[in-house]
Amino acid sequence: MLNLFGRSQSREVAKNRLRNVLAHDRADTSPEFMEHLRADVMRIVSEYVEVGGQGVDLQLQSVEDHVALVANIPVKQLRRRGRPGNN
Amino acid sequence: MGEVIVITSGKGGVGKTTTTANLGVALAQLGLKTCLVDADIGLRNLDVVLGLENRIVYDLVDVVEGFCRLRQALIRDKRLEGLNLLPAAQTKDKTSVTPEQMRTVTEELRQEFDYVLVDSPAGIEQGFKNAIAGADRALIVATPEVASVRDADRIIGLLEAAEIPPARLIVNRLRPGMVRKGDMMSVDDIVDILAIDLIGVVPEDELIVVTTNRGEPAALSHESRAGEAYRQIARRVRGEEVPFAEMDEPAGFFGRLRRIFGQA
Ligand SMILES: Nc1ncnc2c1ncn2[C@@H]1O[C@H](COP(=O)(O)OP(=O)(O)O)[C@@H](O)[C@H]1O
Numbered sequence A: 001m002l003n004l005f006g007r008s009q010s011r012e013v014a015k016n017r018l019r020n021v022l023a024h025d026r027a028d029t030s031p032e033f034m035e036h037l038r039a040d041v042m043r044i045v046s047e048y049v050e051v052g053g054q055g056v057d058l059q060l061q062s063v064e065d066h067v068a069l070v071a072n073i074p075v076k077q078l079r080r081r082g083r084p085g086n087n
Numbered sequence B: 001m002g003e004v005i006v007i008t009s010g011k012g013g014v015g016k017t018t019t020t021a022n023l024g025v026a027l028a029q030l031g032l033k034t035c036l037v038d039a040d041i042g043l044r045n046l047d048v049v050l051g052l053e054n055r056i057v058y059d060l061v062d063v064v065e066g067f068c069r070l071r072q073a074l075i076r077d078k079r080l081e082g083l084n085l086l087p088a089a090q091t092k093d094k095t096s097v098t099p100e101q102m103r104t105v106t107e108e109l110r111q112e113f114d115y116v117l118v119d120s121p122a123g124i125e126q127g128f129k130n131a132i133a134g135a136d137r138a139l140i141v142a143t144p145e146v147a148s149v150r151d152a153d154r155i156i157g158l159l160e161a162a163e164i165p166p167a168r169l170i171v172n173r174l175r176p177g178m179v180r181k182g183d184m185m186s187v188d189d190i191v192d193i194l195a196i197d198l199i200g201v202v203p204e205d206e207l208i209v210v211t212t213n214r215g216e217p218a219a220l221s222h223e224s225r226a227g228e229a230y231r232q233i234a235r236r237v238r239g240e241e242v243p244f245a246e247m248d249e250p251a252g253f254f255g256r257l258r259r260i261f262g263q264a
């Protein structure tokens, strides 16, 4: 992937930049998108932990050559056993 | 009853008009009655690419404003039986036609033609909304560049929101040599990222420039590689399964195509 001069080839660079920009575009152009994702993450995580504070905080972040979905989930306490119906 | 297909892209200059002209020629060559609609009001282009600019009497805006009948505005291409053009107005702006009027026009055209191809203007504003208003499906043109693929993604989202069935992708101006050297995104890369089905790959071809200069679309002659690509796309548009011609792509490309065609 690196050429003689140690530079990555422009095809790979283009792909990474595209993935990055599209992640943000898709999240931005659909306001419900992050909201739905947040609600779903909240629902699943709540099966295992009691979420505290303001609930799930989700953000798309660009990290070097990729996009990361970063979640900050304050935990009040873990449930004794995971999965619903068990508690 | 014919089908209305919009050719769109978001970004300008990626080959919508070239595609509309050549796909129209190729469909007419298959014996299908085809009408090309230039929806790029104020920046009409399709007439010139087709070499029909001297025969325009009425245009799309004249039709919707009731100055003439739809039939009177159609230009029949004398070189090719079955090929017709409904030109855009050059002096008006995009707001002189509404999506509702556009739907009425395409509805009337589909009574008479097998295929109605609508050449969309660039952008996502009124002109784009007009172009997609009467469409049954969409073909998205993108070149292997970040900005073009990015805009294509936005358009795919807008078409979904407008409840037009999943669009199919034409990758235009591919340069296989650059892909091999790692300096251009491959068809596979683009299809992966956009997650839509491919309907054709058109190589970069100098003959496109030459034939556009002359007003004789490349698909009219059999010398052009791009013209051949458009003829294949025409057959896929009408539902034939046409294997993708080799474009010096890495193996992954053909693996994917075999998957699309269920041969693997
Ligand atoms: N496959 C191709 N090979 C070479 N030149 C091309 C190709 N496709 C389009 N072009 C050129 O690119 C320019 C823009 O094309 P056009 O069809 O007018 O784009 P759009 O309608 O999307 O703005 C034109 O000059 C056209 O001749």
Ligand SMILES: [Mg+2]
Pocket (backbone or CB within 6 Å): B016, B017, B018, B040, B045, B120, B121
């Ligand atoms: Mg155009």
